[in-house]
Amino acid sequence: MANNFKIEEVRDFWDSVAEIYNETNQKIGEVHYQRFVEGLKFLALKDGDRVLNLWSRTGNAIPYLEKAAKIDLYNLEVSPKMLVIAQARFPQNRFQTTDLEHLEFGDNFFDVILSLETLEHAPDSERLLQEFFRVLKPGGRLVMSLPPKTAEWPLRIYNFFFKNHGEGPHRFLSSKTVKKLLKEAGFTLILHRGTLLIPLGPKWLQRLGEKLITWFQKTPLRELGIRQFYVCQKPL
Secondary structure, eight states: OBOSSOHHHHHHHHHHTHHHHHHHHHHHTHHHHHHHHHHHHHHOOOTTOEEEEESOTTSTTHHHHHHHOOOEEEEEESOHHHHHHHHHHOTTSOEEEOOSSOOOSOTTOEEEEEEESOGGGOSBHHHHHHHHHHHEEEEEEEEEEEOBGGGHHHHHHHHHHSOOOOOOSOOOBOHHHHHHHHHHHTOEEEEEEEEOSSOSSOHHHHHHHHHHHHHTTTSGGGGGSSEEEEEEEOOO
8 A cells, every 4th residue: 555655755754853752752751652561562572582673763662672571673763863863872782774665684584573653654554564474484473553544633633732743754544454454464463452542631531541442442432542553463
């Protein structure tokens, strides 16, 4: 599924916000870091796993991944400026740039792939999923998070009232479309879960939102969570 933007536009945008990326995300705190906490629940990491973290941005997922298990971690990033920041923060880690279409690894290379808020920025989302499938070992797991199509207007309202780094070129996809693309790429969907029904406000209200969306995962209410998780497996 080709989108109406190019990788150069995506790269230029994230380069332009690289210096403020961590600062603005710290202001929303748990909402930003929730992706790492929840993602780890689904990864089922074990010692020795070869893991792809795409895209890695300024490296915020790295401490979570390395704390979970002794892994062989590869970090891929679209923005050269974000890559420089990540390398300075985590100098012992392995980083390289990516165009979200051609992954420079052999077939069946990774045990696990973590892709947080990435698919919506890929110029060709179908191509990226095909590459995920190719480089993942049979029986390997892909964990993705991304906003649903219903998040477009809430995002615009938030960006209007609060200072945020923005999303740049993107296309939010409905869960129906994501599941279709995953199936066409060859993946088996293990779990789809909506989260962050009420991402801002008092803690009690946010907790209530998570209880509600947990209770109603099999209803359309799930689609209103601003972060959707997809846990997939490459068949043996």
